[in-house]
Amino acid sequence: MRIGELAERAGVSARALRYYEQQGLLPARRAANGYREYDESDLRLVAEIRSLLAVGFTLEDARPFVDCLRAGHEAGASCPESVAVSRRKLAEIDAEIRALIRRRAEVAAQLTYTCPGCDLFPAEADAAPPRADTPRRRAATGLLRGGAKLSPRDDRR
């Protein structure tokens, strides 16, 4: 199939596909007239890329997964390089979450300090019921237990 069809079936723009090729993630065969030619396996590759992008991976992060698939593995994540990237991303995400939690606390503190009467939680009624230790909350709570260590380095600055 040509780029337009792949783009539509994969739900991405043709521009994006050309960009993936330019980054070496999605090499395309060429027809005699210069048109790119793709097959079903390419659709799979694009799906892999998109799902990784959706969880915050960069294209560079996605590279080992794509290579893994092209090497014949069933899952893009089943190669050691992919696992390494996943672990690194996990640590990055943890660091981001901890940074955001700190920031949230700072903003909230400043808000309550300079505006003591302010209703800090205008959406309280819409939020989840106040029952404690719901699975979702457990997930958030447990988050800080593992993953990246609580290093003293700060982000942004």
Added chain:
Amino acid sequence: MRIGELAERAGVSARALRYYEQQGLLPARRAANGYREYDESDLRLVAEIRSLLAVGFTLEDARPFVDCLRAGHEAGASCPESVAVSRRKLAEIDAEIRALIRRRAEVAAQLTYTCPGCDLFPAEADAAPPRADTPRRRAATGLLRGGAKLSPRDDRR
């Protein structure tokens, strides 16, 4: 004082100060030779900007705080516009945290699925002691209680 001194005292680059001025956040008087002239109150403004940037505010977000200070208020956060921005940022931060938690779960799930024996928490030993309900963890737990509602809209895409 001139821009170099303010930059050093505030711990920012002169380039940053010119940028703030260009954005209308830090108007400067001019000496006869065209040099920018600042005083102590400007140092305060820069400090306000930096502390807001440090918690994830944009310069646009910082504007009402700076205006508030220039209007003579003691705290940049004590004006209604500032409070509105703070609340909005709080909601944004909550949304980002929830998105990151979802992503973390997805990455972790995919990792355990394709690599069941993988040690998911290589840094467990370095992390905080496993004693439950430490203040820090409490803060993280309480995070999802208030703030932005659990709206169905997703980020990214």
Added chain:
DNA sequence: CTTGACCTTGACGCCGGTGTGAAGGGGTAA
């Protein structure tokens, strides 16, 4: 006078993942 530290404005670079447009060739149906 020269040197050198400081100042000015203007403008391009960066990062990532595209969107968008230009300018043109290919292939097919009416």
Added chain:
DNA sequence: TTACCCCTTCACACCGGCGTCAAGGTCAAG
């Protein structure tokens, strides 16, 4: 042939907060 859609490559635009040159003006010390 015309019309029309799909394809090609090239290249600028975007977002935010600056970094970093370029080319030059200002001012005090030696």
